[in-house]
Amino acid sequence: MTIVTAPEERHPRTMTEQQIPESDATAEVALPRYERPHEAAVAMEPLAIDMLIPREGLEAAIAASALTPGARDLLRGLVRLGRPAMFGGGGAGIEYGSLLKTACRPEFLGAHIREVAAHLRAERIDLLMVPGMSGYPVGAMYSVGAGIPAILLKKQRHRPGADPSAFPPGAFVIPSYTGDGDVVMSADLEAIQDVIDGIVRAQIEARQEAERLSLTLRVAGADDIIDKATMSQAVSESALVLGRAAIATTVERYREETGDPRPVDVDVRVVTWVTPLIKGYNRPHEHLMRWFGITPFAGLNVTGVHLDPPAIGIEGLGVVGF
DSSP: EEEEEOOOOOOOOOSSSSSOTTTOOOOOOOOOOOOOOOOOOOOOOOGGGGGGOOGHHHHHHHHHSOHHHHHHHHHHHHHHOOOEEEETTTTEEOOOHHHSSSSOOHHHHHHHHHHHHHHHHHHOOOOOOOOHHHHHHHHHHHHOOOOOOEEEEEEEEEEEEEEESSSSOOOEEEOSSSSSEEEEEEEEEEHHHHHHHHHHHHHHHHHOOOOEEEEEEEEEEEEESSSSSHHHHHHHEEEEEEEHHHHHHHHHHHHHOOOOOOEEEEEEEEEEEEEEEEEGGOHHHHHHHHHHOOOOOOEEEEEEEEEEEEEEEETTEEEOOO
């Protein structure tokens, strides 16, 4: 059984008509809601055994591939500890908890973390945004490896009719991937405000002689896997709202303290996404390029997930059996 999904439409997101105004991120409006398409299993011709790279032939195939050192180690860990699986809220996927969620294995993750850290530093990232506790272990490793603060978008069950003003700026609703029902994703406002204060105050200090204050915030998203990029889109748009709101608070406090009347220009942008795994067959690269002009940095690009026999396709290598 092979997993396939229909191509996404030009405008795949579903959001409320009212958007959080750019000039007033705390306005009482309905939370944006995103639809994450369900990935279904479709019966197809079984994979022939000779199409699979067997476990005993994996090292030779890796040696002949163009995979980076980080991707090679990541694949070794994935084959040893992972497997294709079905999830209640998202359909088909890869169970990799023992590699990326419930354990930290430097022999499999270390080189990948260093590659991502180098990419984040090259992109001059100020802040990482990480959705959900499942993505936070690897997101925290990226954060420490690159020396860049990370903010978790925590998950809680969505209760229809809840007062939207009870949630911080940038909160949104999205279907759960691993279970049924919707969840609300939102940031710890005190945590992100403290991080933004440090970033903005340092920029103000460096521009004491400028006629205008130009403040920038370069954000990266990080997750344990990028599936169809719906979550990546939601987090990216949340980061823009959060960043503007936090910078506005910092500037207001600064003006109260100093009386500095200079005009302020603010540029908040999401620059990149980083992840160990990306499901290339769902075309998330196209989604992120279309919406944000971003090409994500991924350790392994998964070209297919197969349940019978259990296997995954890896770009630049082939189909690896479990």
